Amino acid sequence: MTSETTTSQRADSGEEIRQLQRVVIRFAGDSGDGMQLTGDRFTSEAAAFGNDLATLPNFPAEIRAPQGTLPGVSSFQLHFADFDILTPGDRPDVLVAMNPAALKANITDLPAGGILIVNTDEFTKRNLGKVGYDDNPLDGDDVASFQVHEVAMAQLTRGALEETGLSKKEAERAKNMFALGLLSWMYHRPTDGTERALNEKFAKRPELAEANILAFRAGWNYGETTEAFAVSYEVAPAKLEQGTYRQITGNAALAYGIVAAGQRSGLPVFLGSYPITPASDVLHELSQHKGFDVTSFQAEDEIAGVGAALGASFGGALGVTTTSGPGLGLKAETIGLGVALELPLLVVDVQRGGPSTGLPTKTEQTDLLQAMFGRNGESPVPVIAPQSPGDAFGTALDAARIALTYRTPVLLLSDGSIANGSEPWLVPDVTDLPDLSVEFTREPNAPDGSGDFWPYLRDAETLARPWAVPGTAGLEHRIGGLEKADGTGNISYDPDNHDKMVRLRQGKIDGIPVPDVVVDDPSGHADVLVIGWGSTYGPIGAACRRVRNAGRDVAAVHLRHLNPLPANLGDVLGRYRAVVCPEMNLGQLAMLLRARYLVDMMSYTKVAGLPFKAEELADVLTNVLADMPADTVKSNTGNGVQA
């Protein structure tokens, strides 16, 4: 997996340094061990160093599962490289296990020859017993195929903190920073950022800041002085597109996109939301940006969240609601009202494992059909999905643009892996962001010259109705969920009018222009097309690279717009001898595409709560290619890079 190129010698110790192109590290420990913080810090170090990176936090739904047990294991996987990577990595090259439970839960993912770093202090008889180990696995064959480093992290941390006067228990809590320090030494990471971050985090408790920094330095020094670690590794900065980068999670990027939509439209943002995993961080983030005229309303329930957002939209704000699958079900009736009222509304669903409460902290793509059809009546809404954490920013802006232009609820489907995953993000220049400004209607518009206002007189091009907000004299009007007469908007039970209105609402959504899909087919000779949407972008792209490196051709398209679909998609699908559609559901996009285009495809599905592995999808594609008649196979030469 890890491709090594050259070696050199370390200036500080004279020890060997190996140059690597990419590394996958997984920190695993108890939920209380601070693994997410450790992973986050290492990510920031990698980002500051200029590597490309992708992360996969994985944590239990329980806030504090019983200590030392398998359900309590929390992990953070980080992939960093000197080239552009697409996924957090299939398997770790390095596993840091802070206790026996973390070892047991993760060891099967570590390939032979991988580096295993364990905190031996937690390997007591009692802790081993908690996870069903009769004997210490470190003594047996279980770990024989790995490069094992046994480190008494708790003891060493305690020793380093002796002078601080902290209790034994408090001192030991800094052992995650010891691990971070050791790994930072091994991979030549810059350390200033971490020390600065710790000082900031514990600004109110300087003694804890000091303790964590001491533990962090102790870990670094341990690597440097112990002969056990003879080799360290370097991963050079990646050659990314020029510009200023930062690291960003999907939920943060989404929240920033919403803030930017408010700024670029000149409208106040009103977020109505109810806490739900994994969407709550969007609520938290937006609550911090009141300075951008963002109002966040933590509602009594999901229904009130979307209701208040729609009420604010009626008043001329950009109404936004954020939720996850179970909450989307509750909001359905109000979204339907938004379809009938034809008001802008941005609905964000950060998908998670279902059905019902399902797997709150895990990822799935199982709400596509709910987003498309989960309302009574014919109630079409545009559906749009980001493909990566950073892409959530632009997707949110795009969703807001569609909502404002076409006066419609828009469904944005993120998911757990995008929400909590992070990657380097090319910081956009705000002057390049699209202008989303809207004109409220201020004058009567009745075509009969009566001087009346017709709230359902549509724009000829967009089919959008006028948006006249309360406070505008002369345009007083009433709208509601009952069917309305075309034009005047008065209540109408006329059969022909209803048929017309159903078709007008559908036509408005169907007519929204979305960009054509661009096929990624480097050789131009592929017979097999792989199509995906949302967070499978990374694993699909990485799988395609592997297949191409092995000398086979494969084409890929990835959909941002799920409704309406790009105009050229039918043509593109028809051009290939086989189409493969991998999804983290039981084939929802495949169902839509087959019905729409009468094109068959292989629906490859997995609903495990975790992203696809690149290796797994590469195998799927390889098998499909192997089944192709021989004359269709073309060769190319790979660039040697796998991701």
Added chain:
Amino acid sequence: MTTAAEQREGTVGLGLADVPTTDDPQKAKDFTSDQEVRWCPGCGDYAVLAAVRGFLPDLGLRRENIVFVSGIGCSSRFPYYLDTYGMHSIHGRAPAIATGLATSRPDLSVWVVTGDGDALSIGGNHLIHALRRNVNLTILLFNNRIYGLTKGQYSPTSEVGKVTKSTPMGSVDHPFNPVSVALGAEATFVARALDSDRRSLTEVLRAAAEHRGTSLVEIFQDCPIFNDGTFDVLRKGDDAESRLIPVTHGEPIRFGPADEDGAGSYAVVRDGFGLAVAKTDDVAERDIVVHDATDHALAFVLSRLSDQDLNHTVTGVFRSVSRPTYDDAVRAQVDQARNDKPGDLQALLRGKDTWTV
């Protein structure tokens, strides 16, 4: 820090303080939309509509700054018949929708029109949370103790034993007392009126509109089609007068046929932790309860005088106190943040840790 008393003083009567007014004379006709009113003949909703149309001109507000939001039910057609802005929304959700509107638009006078099923059954959660938050809204709860629009099922305010299409052997569940519910939900303004009593209804509506915060007005409303005559004992017959107990802040609670002194021959007196009704002649004057609309406990025990059998029905303003409103507080935070730290989008997007390639 201002004291509770100062805060109370500070916002009394300011419910409409931020809503633009007009000097143009207005009439009921100006608030009448061109839509034909479609309630059943004799429906109590007509009387309430007439009262609202008649009283809105007195507020002197700009018509375009008034919004009526309703849920679903017979009474929820209300917005269509008023020439203001309006939204006929979905069942039970009007308080939530109105919360978003009122919070983002302080320049609007926002009204919610709802019924006993809409507000207390499917929308109970939104109602209690609007009241607790004290959003600047006026809620008119039309209580006819029946589901009218769905053709006559019992409602959460129907008396036990109600025989309807869905309860042929009589309903068995205990009803809500809407005033008690509202008071329990920390409402700052709670009142009750009878649809047919135009004068008292108008008085209560005005006080409710001028209250800053959520005002709830329960209106006893006749549904002659599915629950004919439910409130008749309060309207006609010899003892109607001795059943209705109108209360006024600061005045002794006396009701019923007038005594020689011109006030009612019945009075409300304290009875343990509760209240009781007595003949005025039988009690000392100092034992007669003087209504205090700022006394939460008194308001609650007054609400408990009203049984479902309507033997004693208190009307008027039960409670009127001032408490900071949710929407004012939220806007104050946004204003403060915009003032102290106006948003710089480019700085937000850059964040603290960047690197350049």
